[in-house]
Amino acid sequence: AQTVTQSQPEMSVQEAETVTLSCTYDTSESDYYLFWYKQPPSRQMILVIRQEAYKQQNATENRFSVNFQKAAKSFSLKISDSQLGDAAMYFCAYRETSGSRLTFGEGTQLTVNP
Amino acid sequence: DAGVIQSPRHEVTEMGQEVTLRCKPISGHNSLFWYRQTMMRGLELLIYFNNNVPIDDSGMPEDRFSAKMPNASFSTLKIQPSEPRDSAVYFCASSLRVPRTPYEQYFGPGTRLTVT
Numbered sequence: 001a002q003t004v005t006q007s008q009p010e011m012s013v014q015e016a017e018t019v020t021l022s023c024t025y026d027t028s029e030s031d032y033y034l035f036w037y038k039q040p041p042s043r044q045m046i047l048v049i050r051q052e053a054y055k056q057q058n059a060t061e062n063r064f065s066v067n068f069q070k071a072a073k074s075f076s077l078k079i080s081d082s083q084l085g086d087a088a089m090y091f092c093a094y095r096e097t098s099g100s101r102l103t104f105g106e107g108t109q110l111t112v113n114p
Numbered sequence: 115d116a117g118v119i120q121s122p123r124h125e126v127t128e129m130g131q132e133v134t135l136r137c138k139p140i141s142g143h144n145s146l147f148w149y150r151q152t153m154m155r156g157l158e159l160l161i162y163f164n165n166n167v168p169i170d171d172s173g174m175p176e177d178r179f180s181a182k183m184p185n186a187s188f189s190t191l192k193i194q195p196s197e198p199r200d201s202a203v204y205f206c207a208s209s210l211r212v213p214r215t216p217y218e219q220y221f222g223p224g225t226r227l228t229v230t
Contacts, residue, residue, distance in 0.1 A: 043223065044224075045221035047219075052216055100145055100162055100164065100170075100211060101162065104157040104158075107157075
């Protein structure tokens with residue numbers, strides 16, 4: 001079974017600085033999708049960024065980018081120029097290409113200090 | 115687009131009572147998911163439907179839980195009888211499933227269930 005691990009329960013960053021959240025996963029599949037979701041205090045789950053495993057190029061969305069290392073099964077999220085609104089719980093998630101089920105990591109609580 | 119709609123947003127009930135959570139997916143979406151979020155177990159998939167048909171209910175904890183999707187615009191998750199350990203936030207999500215694409219699951223605001 002696929003598993004997703006986020007080894008950092010909590011992280012903090014100063015406003016305007018950069019922070020990287022870690023995620024590793026375990027799978028025997030060669031093709032799959034990876035996602036980062038954000039859950040602010042409102043508890044609404046919001047998609048931040050997605051990566052297709054067959055693509056070597058790392059995905060970017062404005063201040064958010066990923067470092068996808070397929071051989072190492074690592075998928076970290078980098079947030080540049082951190083803003084107070086980035087404070088949230090961040091979840092890494094995995095989905096097989098042929099499936100619908102999302103498998104989530106345990107989450108990382110990000111605090112942004114002014 | 116109204117997004118995924120869930121009701122109620124909060125539910126407090128006594129042990130042994132029946133609880134029904136409701137979800138209206140985004141119009142045009144063909145997949146619907148029910149998740150449960152707790153501190154102990156994190157986010158876990160309970161069941162999902164494709165085209166109103168239950169595909170995988172392996173995450174449903176036990177027979178006290180049941181889910182239905184009578185049509186493309188409505189789904190319910192029922193707990194009968196409820197127990198204190200069912201206290202959690204229950205999320206409904208929907209997506210337009212296109213095979214072999216990284217389609218997004220859109221989440222509702224969740225229902226916070228408290229069973230006393």
